[in-house]
Amino acid sequence: MKSNLVCRNRETVRINEYIHMPKQLSPAQVEQFWNDGFLFPVDAFDGVQAKKYRNLLEEAERDHPGEIHAEHRNNAHYILKFLDEIAHHPVILDVMEDLLGPDVLLTGTVLFIKEPQTPAFVSWHQDSTYTGIEPKEGITVWVALSEASSESGCMQMIPESHHQGILEHHDRFGENNILTRGQTIEGIEKERAVDVTLKPGQISLHHVRTVHSSTPNRSDDRRIGLALQSFIAASVKQTLGEDYALSVRGQDPFQHFLRARRPQSDYEPEGIAFREAANQRLSDILYHGSELKRDY
Numbered sequence: 203m204k205s206n207l208v209c210r211n212r213e214t215v216r217i218n219e220y221i222h223m224p225k226q227l228s229p230a231q232v233e234q235f236w237n238d239g240f241l242f243p244v245d246a247f248d249g250v251q252a253k254k255y256r257n258l259l260e261e262a263e264r265d266h267p268g269e270i271h272a273e274h275r276n277n278a279h280y281i282l283k284f285l286d287e288i289a290h291h292p293v294i295l296d297v298m299e300d301l302l303g304p305d306v307l308l309t310g311t312v313l314f315i316k317e318p319q320t321p322a323f324v325s326w327h328q329d330s331t332y333t334g335i336e337p338k339e340g341i342t343v344w345v346a347l348s349e350a351s352s353e354s355g356c357m358q359m360i361p362e363s364h365h366q367g368i369l370e371h372h373d374r375f376g377e378n379n380i381l382t383r384g385q386t387i388e389g390i391e392k393e394r395a396v397d398v399t400l401k402p403g404q405i406s407l408h409h410v411r412t413v414h415s416s417t418p419n420r421s422d423d424r425r426i427g428l429a430l431q432s433f434i435a436a437s438v439k440q441t442l443g444e445d446y447a448l449s450v451r452g453q454d455p456f457q458h459f460l461r462a463r464r465p466q467s468d469y470e471p472e473g474i475a476f477r478e479a480a481n482q483r484l485s486d487i488l489y490h491g492s493e494l495k496r497d498y
């Protein structure tokens with residue numbers, strides 16, 4: 203089963219390569235992604251543009267703290283046009299098409315912000331453990347809006363860990379653990395971990411079964427990332443109720459997800475209401491079977 207999945211991925215890539223060359227990645231990068239389960243850095247936009255996006259985000263945090271803050275971090279791209287623009291960035295979508303094929307959906311976004319010199323961390327986990335997607339195939343793109351370094355608490359990945367199925371996770375709900383359930387895989391060989399360092403405007407990609415984590419921010423700047431979480435091929439299903447997704451590239455011939463709404467302007471009432479509805483569905487999915495529940 204495990205090797206079938208892997209072979210199928212590689213086969214899919216080879217078929218894509220045969221029909222058309224990758225649009226953005228080199229064939230070596232495509233191979234590296236499927237072998238390792240992650241790839242970085244890829245340049246999406248330059249540092250000047252990244253600073254503009256960061257300024258817009260910090261303006262939103264300052265002027266609309268009820269909408270954008272650490273506990274209200276999910277799916278802000280449904281109410282802010284610049285986040286919707288990042289989610290539809292042509293370089294990012296070309297990269298997703300290179301890896302997932304012509305029909306691509308995006309199921310959501312999460313703002314992962316760690317304040318300077320704070321203990322917030324993310325425990326070792328696989329993204330698709332509680333998301334209900336089947337098969338557990340897809341890619342998270344993490345967009346750096348500030349420097350992600352070893353000091354500022356960048357993500358760490360375990361190479362080739364996506365070749366396994368879902369490992370056992372224990373819900374820890376740790377105080378400084380900013381993952382929803384504080385879900386944790388024990389016994390990771392940390393010496394094999396690779397630091398995913400990024401400059402503002404660069405992205406990393408990881409498979410939704412790749413084991414990863416991140417440590418506290420010990421730097422004097424904020425560590426700001428937008429996780430596009432996750433991109434899936436249109437054939438992937440949601441098995442824990444119904445969820446929304448954006449059709450971001452190609453067609454959506456299967457319609458396994460409800461069609462999400464894009465913002466026409468920032469903070470429009472329809473957008474705010476839609477985000478609340480989407481976040482409620484997301485919360486029902488992520489906390490399925492859990493006795494405890496957090497606000498994010």
Ligand SMILES: O=C(O)CCC(=O)C(=O)O
Binds near residue numbers: 415416429
């Ligand atoms: O931003 C972080 O530190 C962790 C993000 C993460 O786990 C993810 O994007 O899947």
